[in-house]
Amino acid sequence: MKYFVLGSTYVVRLDAGERIVETLAALCERDAIGGGFFNGLGAVSEAEIGHFDPAAKAYSWIALSGPLEIVSLYGNITKVDAKPFIHAHIALGDKEFAVRGGHLKEAVVSVTCEVTLTRFRDDIGRTKDEATGFSKLALEPGRD
Amino acid sequence: MKYFVLGSTYVVRLDAGERIVETLAALCERDAIGGGFFNGLGAVSEAEIGHFDPAAKAYSWIALSGPLEIVSLYGNITKVDAKPFIHAHIALGDKEFAVRGGHLKEAVVSVTCEVTLTRFRDDIGRTKDEATGFSKLALEPGRD
Amino acid sequence: MKYFVLGSTYVVRLDAGERIVETLAALCERDAIGGGFFNGLGAVSEAEIGHFDPAAKAYSWIALSGPLEIVSLYGNITKVDAKPFIHAHIALGDKEFAVRGGHLKEAVVSVTCEVTLTRFRDDIGRTKDEATGFSKLALEPGRD
Numbered sequence: 001m002k003y004f005v006l007g008s009t010y011v012v013r014l015d016a017g018e019r020i021v022e023t024l025a026a027l028c029e030r031d032a033i034g035g036g037f038f039n040g041l042g043a044v045s046e047a048e049i050g051h052f053d054p055a056a057k058a059y060s061w062i063a064l065s066g067p068l069e070i071v072s073l074y075g076n077i078t079k080v081d082a083k084p085f086i087h088a089h090i091a092l093g094d095k096e097f098a099v100r101g102g103h104l105k106e107a108v109v110s111v112t113c114e115v116t117l118t119r120f121r122d123d124i125g126r127t128k129d130e131a132t133g134f135s136k137l138a139l140e141p142g143r144d
Numbered sequence: 145m146k147y148f149v150l151g152s153t154y155v156v157r158l159d160a161g162e163r164i165v166e167t168l169a170a171l172c173e174r175d176a177i178g179g180g181f182f183n184g185l186g187a188v189s190e191a192e193i194g195h196f197d198p199a200a201k202a203y204s205w206i207a208l209s210g211p212l213e214i215v216s217l218y219g220n221i222t223k224v225d226a227k228p229f230i231h232a233h234i235a236l237g238d239k240e241f242a243v244r245g246g247h248l249k250e251a252v253v254s255v256t257c258e259v260t261l262t263r264f265r266d267d268i269g270r271t272k273d274e275a276t277g278f279s280k281l282a283l284e285p286g287r288d
Numbered sequence: 289m290k291y292f293v294l295g296s297t298y299v300v301r302l303d304a305g306e307r308i309v310e311t312l313a314a315l316c317e318r319d320a321i322g323g324g325f326f327n328g329l330g331a332v333s334e335a336e337i338g339h340f341d342p343a344a345k346a347y348s349w350i351a352l353s354g355p356l357e358i359v360s361l362y363g364n365i366t367k368v369d370a371k372p373f374i375h376a377h378i379a380l381g382d383k384e385f386a387v388r389g390g391h392l393k394e395a396v397v398s399v400t401c402e403v404t405l406t407r408f409r410d411d412i413g414r415t416k417d418e419a420t421g422f423s424k425l426a427l428e429p430g431r432d
Contacts, residue, residue, distance in 0.1 A: 002427040004410075004427045006408045009408070011323070011364075011427060037183065037260040039362045041375070045342075051211065051237060051238070051239050051241060052187050052213065052255055053211055054187070054255055060239065062241055067340065067341055067342055069391060070377065071377050071378070071379045072216040072379055073362075074183045074185055076185075076260060087258065088185070089185040091215045091237075091379055091387075091389060093379075093389040093390045097339060098388065099235075099388060099389045100242065101213065101237040102213045111342055111420050112420070112422060112424050114364055114375065114425055116364060120155075121150060122148075122150060132160070132256070134256060136157060136159075137157040139148045139157050140146070140148065179294075179299070195355065195357055195383045195385060196331055198333075199355075204383060216360040216379065218329055218361075219329065220299075220402055231329070232329070233358065233359050234359070235360055235379055235387060243379075244385040244386065244387060245357065245360070245387045246359060246385055262404075264294050264297070264299075266292075266294060268292065275304075278399050280301060280303075281400070283290040283299060284290070284292065
């Protein structure tokens with residue numbers, strides 16, 4: 001992984017074999033990023049994506065492999081249990097150009113992955129919501 | 145809906161039962177946002193999305209329901225008839241991870257929806273284009 | 289194409305018949321943008337998208353036509369051989385709301401295409417990677 005910082009924006013390149021969520025979390029940890037968001041494109045060789053079932057309060061997962069284009073990737077960064085937490089959704093295209101997508105658990109970069117990430121000055125937290133079992137953004141109405 | 149403002153960026157959390165377009169428009173109205181853009185992720189229980197047919201100069205619509213992941217969501221904010229107007233496109237993934245997408249008319253949040261929204265200092269308008277029946281961005285070349 | 293500049297952000301409208309990659313590259317050339325990223329939505333009448341095969345070190349391509357919604361569009365801008373280079377991925381939805389996606393070679397706008405583009409102050413380069421045949425972001429760890 002290599003990156004370049006321009007003000008509050010990071011341009012990040014992930015290389016073959018790197019895991020997207022793990023690598024972005026490590027970058028955030030290193031630079032003390034506890035709030036932000038990112039978009040990305042590129043290609044992966046493997047991915048695990050999930051679909052949340054509100055009735056079961058749990059994700060179902062699918063493991064995908066083969067050359068897959070990252071058709072879209074968007075996520076946010078929060079700080080959970082004193083560590084950066086990546087929440088991202090992804091659309092992946094196969095060689096027939098069919099697209100599957102959902103919640104990104106993890107994906108392994110094949111050729112390259114190019115991400116632009118904007119960091120916030122402040123950390124954003126999450127709070128476990130008992131009704132859904134989901135950790136929601138902990139936001140108090142605030143203003144700069 | 146809860147939000148946190150960091151400079152020109154809003155971090156917004158929409159909760160179960162909230163309508164995405166309506167809720168974002170209400171936030172923009174409240175904070176006098178007449179120009180901007182946003183990305184989001186999350187999940188919805190219902191959505192109506194459209195596909196524009198240039199020949200008919202009209203959208204065809206489909207109503208989707210069931211647990212759907214917001215695989216991608218991107219939109220812009222303009223000011224039309226003195227009110228904030230949300231133009232967004234969305235990709236939705238079902239439990240088979242199949243993705244359908246198009247123009248977002250409205251969607252109802254199920255678990256959560258997390259949006260990062262950047263506001264402009266200036267309003268952006270729209271003008272009805274008679275040739276297509278579509279309200280296009282009204283931009284005059286400008287510079288800060 | 290029309291655009292409005294707000295600080296480092298461009299709001300761009302592409303009109304029917306304009307080619308997205310070519311037109312954005314021309315805007316970047318004109319305003320000396322050698323680094324940045326963008327998101328977009330809209331509709332196209334034709335598109336050529338690719339899927340990279342790491343084994344063959346080459347893209348396979350598909351040409352799509354008919355009214356297609358731009359379900360998602362994200363790309364970055366770099367400077368390659370002294371010219372702005374657009375790298376974008378796109379998801380396109382047909383009238384059945386089925387989505388196909390991949391690397392965007394080129395697409396022709398039908399009704400409209402609305403893009404928000406953030407330019408960097410610095411140029412970002414690319415270097416040919418012999419292992420994959422792909423031009424990767426040339427980033428040296430840097431800091432503002």
